[in-house]
Structures are given as structure tokens and as C-alpha cells.
Amino acid sequence: MITIRDVSKFYGTFQALRGCSMEVARGEVVVVCGPSGSGKSTLIKCVNGLEPFQGGEIVVNGVSVGARRTNLPSLRAHVGMVFQHFELFPHMTVRQNLTVPQIKVLRRSPEEAWEKGRALLERVGLASQADKHPGRLSGGQQQRVAIARALAMDPICMLFDEPTSALDPEMINEVLDVMVGLARDGMTMVVVTHEMGFARKVAHRVVFMDEGQVIEDAPTAQFFAAPRSDRARQFLSKILTH
């Protein structure tokens, strides 16, 4: 479904990604972790072309993301993304956030879009909030709406860029619960996160990154039981001991 092959990215002379490779199969859940500044967010943003990259290749569902003649908007329309800071559109109601992209990008009718939107809003437990503006919702609620908004586009896979990092601790679980549900339903997911509990529960594989490189790519159980690299071991001991 997603193939990342030897991808490099530079910001001027600073090299943010150094030959990263990984593979995500259909229905697979992959957690990407690593210290901050390791390039994991940058890598996930390359997958839907939000960040351009200079070397290597990324192929999503048979489409090469970096190729010149690739129609990025039509690719992105089917690759859902959830951001650290939610990025709901504050001037629109929850209902509009869910329906406007479907209407404008997928050319769905307003009725069809709302039918879809309402069902997803119910799924994330926020059916009663449809007519509020995002600013009236808690962080956890906003992130759940953001997930519903991405799902409304019928994505073939979902990218999560630190979806719980900006949340107060008591709201993290309501978002993770939605994500666990998605994973159990067989959604293909790439999740950049520090939530190791989530990784243990649903991830098929864990990818560990540091300094722009993929250091380790292992099945979940193996990664937690016996990380091969020193850096992964150090990282795990830092975030698991408290």
C-alpha cells in the first residue's frame, strides 16, 4: 500500500531524512516513534506530498508521490491525515468541517456528505456537537472530529502525526480509543506517536527513527521485548520508566 524507498530530504543544507525506507501493507498498523527531531513527522508528511523530498521514492497505492505529473490533490483526497494541532477549520461548524471537503473535493451532494458525516460523528461519539464551532469543543473532541473529517473522505489509509501530543492527559484516551477501533476495523494506518500503550495494543510493527534514519523496523512484540539497537533501547527506557 505504501512503499518508502531510500527517501532523503534537505532543509537547505540540513539533512532531515537520510535514506529512509519502509513498507506498509494493506490493513497494517505501523507506529513510528523516536526522539523529537528524529524526522518522523517529516517522513509522514512526505507520504502525502505535504513536504517535498529530494531523493528516493514514495509509492502510495501504485502512485509515485514525488513524480512531476502526479496529481497530488487527487492522491491526498484518498489519504487521510490527522494533525497534532487538529487543524479543524475554525470559521466552519463541525458539520461544515465534515461536509465541505466531501462536497468540494469529492463532488458529493450536501445530503450525501452529511449522511456520511453524521454517521462518522456518531462513531466518534459527538453526534450532538454538529452545529458547534470547533472552538467550543475540548481538545479531545476536536481531534475526534478531525479523525471523522478525514474518514469522511473514504481514505485508503490514514496518517496520524502525533495525534495526542497536544492534548491534556485526561483526553488522550478518548482519541486513542477511536484509533484503536479504526485499527481493529482493518484500516491501514501509519501513526507517529509516543503512546507506547497504543503501539503494544494494535501496532503490527514499530519503526524507530533517530537523526533522520530508520534505525529499527520490527514486529511490535519483538521491538518491545528485545530492541536490537542501543538507541532504541535507550529511548524505550526513557519513555517507559515513568
Added chain:
Amino acid sequence: MVDLDWSSIPPAMPLLWRGARVTLEITGAALAGGMALGTLLAVFRVSPVRPLAWVSAAYVNAFRTIPLVMVLLWFFLIVPDVLVRTFSLARSSDVRFTTAIVAFVLFEAAYFAEIIRAGIQSVSQGQLSAALALGMRRGQAMWLVILPQAFRNMIPLLLTQGIILFQDTSLVFVIGLLDFFGVADNVGRRDGRQAELILFAGAAYFVVSFVASRLVKLLQDRLAT
């Protein structure tokens, strides 16, 4: 102390009202046209397509470094000729009103463009990313997501610029167009009561501008909460 005699004002009211309508029409047209063109220029200015950004920057800088009076005069010398030729109007048709509107729209657009550009830049980059990630094209993202927030953030500045524009319309006297100020001045000369009429006109500009700026302030406070 000069003796002030206000008696020539009441009978001149219909004339003054006609002038006031010219003032308001120019203000309204320049506000609408200037904002529309200004928005386009601002979108060009932040566009990743370099030549568009350059054209917009050149336009904005050119108009912001020329006094409005000169723009008006140049347009008065050029535009009527163009208008008459393109629409094959009679030589005598009075195109001063249209000329004034064209000049104001083009001039004000440069100022509105800068305000709207600041508005666009006040919207976080993440909003654009989110819109693009949903499959919107850049233009759609601008129109549906960025500009509505940019305008909202800039309402007070846009209205303040509108008030300045309202005052600046009095400059049309240089092309002989009779707006509110021009009429007041004319009536004053006719009746030998120029001081009274200009004081009266000044008071009218003051009241309109002051009330409008208080309203902007109120709106600003409401938006801030």
C-alpha cells in the same frame, strides 16, 4: 472674530446631498473594487508561482509610492480618452466619475492587498496543510479556508482603511468632479460664504468618520472576545 452666517446652507441642501451621493458612491465602489482587486493581488503575492508574486509586489510598491492626487490627475488625462475610444462615446460625455472610480479602485487595491496579505499570513500554516491534505487544490484552500479567516482577522484594519478612503475621495476636486466637498466649496464661493460651507463640510466628514471609527472599535472589541 469673523462673522459667521450659516443661512446659505439650508437652501443648498439638495445640492449638497447630490454631492454627498457622489462621495458615497465613489467610496462604495472603491471599497468593493479595491478589496476584490486587493484580494487577488494578495493571493498572487503569496503564490508559489514566482512571476505572479513579482507582478503583485511591483504593482503594490508602485501605487504605494505615488501620491493619490497624481494618480487621479494622470487618470484624468489618460482614462477618459481610452473610455471614449473603446466605447465610442461622444466626445463630450462626462467620464470623470468613472475615471475617479477606476483611479480609486486601482490605488486602494494596493493598500487592501497589503492588509489582506497580512491577514493571510496571520492564518497558521497548519490550516493550509490540512486543507491540502483533504485533497483541496491551492485555490480551493485559499478560497474556502484561508481567506475567510484572513478577512475575519483583518476586519478592523479593512474598515479603518475604508474610513481613510472616504476622506480621500474629497481629492476628486482636482479633476473637477463635484463630490460633497466640491459642492460645498462651490456653494460657498457663489454665496461668498466659503468659510462657513467648508466648516460645515468638515464637520460632516468628522461626524461620519468618527462614528464609523467608533463602530470599528466596538466591532474590534467584540471580535477579540
